[in-house]
Amino acid sequence: MANQAVKPQTVEPRFIDLFTPKLITVLREGYGLASLRADALAGLTVAIVALPLSMAIAIASGVTPDRGLYTAIAGGFVVSALGGSRFQIGGPAGAFIVLVAATVQAHGVDGLILATILSGLILLAIGFLRLGTFIKYIPYPVTVGFTCGIAVIIFASQIKELLGLTLAGPEPGPLLPKLQALGAALPSLNIAACGLALLTIGIIVAIRRFRPHWPVMVIAVAAASFLGWLFGLPVETIGTRFGGIPQNMPLPHLPEVSLAKIEAVLPSALSFALLGSIESLLSAVVADSMSGRRHRSNCELVAQGAANIVSGLFGGICVTGTIARTATNVRAGARGPLSGMLHAVFLLGFMLLAAPLASFIPLAALGGVLAVVAWNMAEKHAFAVLVRASRGDAVVLLATFLLTVFRDLTEGILVGFGLSALLFLHRMAQAVSVEQTSNEVAPPIAELDVADRVADVSRKAYDVALATDPDVVAYRISGAFFFGAAAGVAAALERIGEHPKAYVIDFAAVPVLDSTAAATIDGFVRQAQRRGARVYLTGARPTVRRILLQHGLRPPIVRFRSDLQDGVVAAHDALSGNRAKVASQA
Template identity: 50%
Template sequence: MTQAAFGPKLATVLREGYTAKTFRADTIAGLTVAIVALPLAMALGIASGASPDKGLITAVVAGFLISALGGSRVQVGGPTGAFVVVIFNVIAKHGYDGLLIATLLAGLILILAGVFRLGQIIKYIPHPVVTGFTAGIAVIIASSQVKDFLGLSVDKVPADFIPKWQAYLGAIPTISAATVAVGIGALAIIIALRKLAPKLPGFLIAVLVTSTAVALLKLPVDTIGSRFPDIPAGLPMPSLPEISLAKINAVLPSAFTIAFLAGIEALLSAVVADGMAGTRHRSNQELIGQGVANLGSALFGGLPATGAIARTATNIRSGAKTPVAGIMHAVFLLLFILFATDLMAFVPMATLAAILFMVAWGMSEYERFLALLRMPNSDRSVLLLTFGLTVLVDLTVAIGVGVTLASLLFMARMAETVEVDASGKQDPDLDSEDLDQRLALPEGVEVFRINGPFFFGVAGELLDTLRRLGAAPRAIILRMRLVPLLDASGVQALEEFIRQARIAGAKVILSGVQPQPRSMLERVRLGDGFGKVFYAADYADAQSLASSLLDEKSMPDRDGEEDE
């Protein structure tokens, strides 16, 4: 194991030297994230078919371990919406002990994935598949909260999507006006604060306002206390569930699903964190940290956990510098569990439903979903099929079918790009391709040649190469004349590369772009007339354009973090 691939980032930070100033910044960030995570953890615990304390236990134990042992400097972990569907189904089929066994197995799978260096596989998951099942999960989460938001009297809500809505429609006469008022009030508070005062903790303020209103006005609405009257205070003692070979076989498919979701969301969150904070995560160490965190969560009776994109972004915006911020977030949540658990009893269920509506809305990534609908039929088909199977059938089936279909369509498109020329003539353009593309390259300009189809994994290689250069160049030329195909995943990868380059203060020039890739880029507003990227007809024009751009007003340089 090399240090470049393994080793917690916390250890790296401590070796570099940790100051009191940094600790203050991390503590403030940790407190801010804890305020955001508190109502969210309770809501996710309930939505998963467990109880609010299970969500808080997960946020404390897994949040601590993910920050302490993970491969990202600013990642924050805990329960997330992606797990809600899987957890609910596992508990319904195998009981809570079955969930704990599945979580333990998922933790072991993640550790093995990290040890065997599978952290880069995330780059090869087609983007339409990720967006499709994420949007599908968002629909399922929102649907699961309709009963509590409207105060419907339904003895048992079916697990499947269509029967669930049939039960809701049949119970419409039982809608509670007081419950709906509380839910709408909570939604209004959250949305208003996001627009008017986005730095304030909207979720927590909604909880405090609606809980106070319900208590003072004595409104007849369901609360956490009425639904869960015996919530224990503090952390339980760690223990193992009763494990047998039969139970392991029964929950093993769910364990792989949990591990898959945890790995995808954790690494996606780490990539987002790198883009925001200018850091670089260790993907294999991140998987190991996530695995240990899931083992720890299961031992304390918690839920599956992974990196949480929204909480990680909040952590960065709040000034977090190191993994200590994530650790402090767990410490503040632990203090709440130890000394303020009784306050949970006053929280209305409708408020938690409103919070989860907002979580589902954020997960839906509707803008990206709509952008993918503008893609060719192949990418659109993968997106809609994955989305439909996630909502109507099963998450595991949706991922498997989506990845398989995307792979088959990709191979079909690749076959179409192969041209057999029987004329015996050589390509004069290929013969004239210069062997040393750095000759006459202006100072402050970097160049990359892409040869072949541009897919999701290429951007990571480009970004890694860019980071190894040290000081960021002022302009980057991407030579794309030999790129015959650009699909939706490739577009997303190129968008990310351009975004990272702009953050670093570099302008991007695309040279010799063929018609199909150019058409795909125009669909996502990366065409020639949108001002985000420059186009050149060939490499000579790109060099001339780069020189003219450097002659303009000085562009800011930003050194990327030189990380292990």
């Protein structure tokens, strides 16, 4: 019994702790003038990025561009003020274009607004019932599949604007009929619109390569707008199609509400809530990986719910956490949620002061912006890796992707998740075996003693290295490491308070590992690499090691060793050699 790990008692977090907005946490920690200046600069940077993007997403969704701005201003402010992430930026997202456009076509703008408010109520319920944890169980191939599918649909929705085509009738929603209608309209191709679209894309690509910190989208759209005005090019603009945008925010009001209307839009509201919860939590995870912080998932969902209600009351569309704008916020040096709140304030200022200038923006330029967004959204490398990783992951990925593109986003997610569950059951059946074991009790994956210092493993061979080298820390993962356990493992690894110079992660007790788990380890390794720490992966079975290698976890990013002892000794020797080299140079 002496060799058994002593598990620490876990204290159930209080309700108030789970739902305290990060804004209050940041203010309690102490918030000074320097932090305010940093947040103001970050908020201005994000607002400049969000300005053309919000209008472009709204237009692509089948509504007027001002509704995209209302969404970013009203919804974005609430997301940052009440959210569980320090750096989350809320607003209209490209992922919703397909769903919003279909809802507008079926139920009109009032139906869309009602669905948005209902989705907010659903998100509030999901958050307060603490169901945010289950959202994290969406498998990696499913997220990659529907993200790539959405990217394809967004690009297809912009072909008309990119080529300046004139259709004989309304543009169809489904992809194949849409492509047929666009093909029939090719004789109406507008050379000027094509030129402005290519110019916009070229400017964005060039500036991102040579001046990545510049506000590329605003510069590209401004340049296209100026050239279109200067030469009087025959292209459609926001002014010619929509009559410009207003210079004020509307007063909050409810759309027409009836039981029949609620029943009609409820499926759309459920789709908005499902996609919004997935998208917002993915964005929060990206912010965590970039900043080293941890978000409160259920608090974030409550904020997303409140933001959708407020956005709907002001005539906006669906709000969610936006990955690109959130990443821009972190890179711009934000200190806390005030940057997101100020981003909304700056957008309001832009709308009040510069609304007349928006009339000159060519729709081809906004189409170019969304074409770049679609290209960046498509996880091309991850898609290629998953197709090669295994037949099971490839089937899940392709089923989700194809159903998203040709059928329905919600259907794609549900079918992908169902296939992943069946695949997991198959893998677990293959992993069952009868082995002679010692009296050592391995911790089950549900309890996740990942962060405990190998107390339940024989320490004789490497006790000396661990005892004499505080810069080497070893961890052990036990049990099936799949998408259902990935969130818990990630949380355990993120809770590591110390920052050693070498990590040793033992996979000897992991019988099966899937692509979601490999992506989780890859994220941890990248964080360690940014801190200059070495990572050793030990004891991985051939099947587990193959999946890790397929996801890019290979030397020199990580180093593989046969068992935990070899890993600890190798880490200790490498660090000792580095110290000796530094000492000799000194």
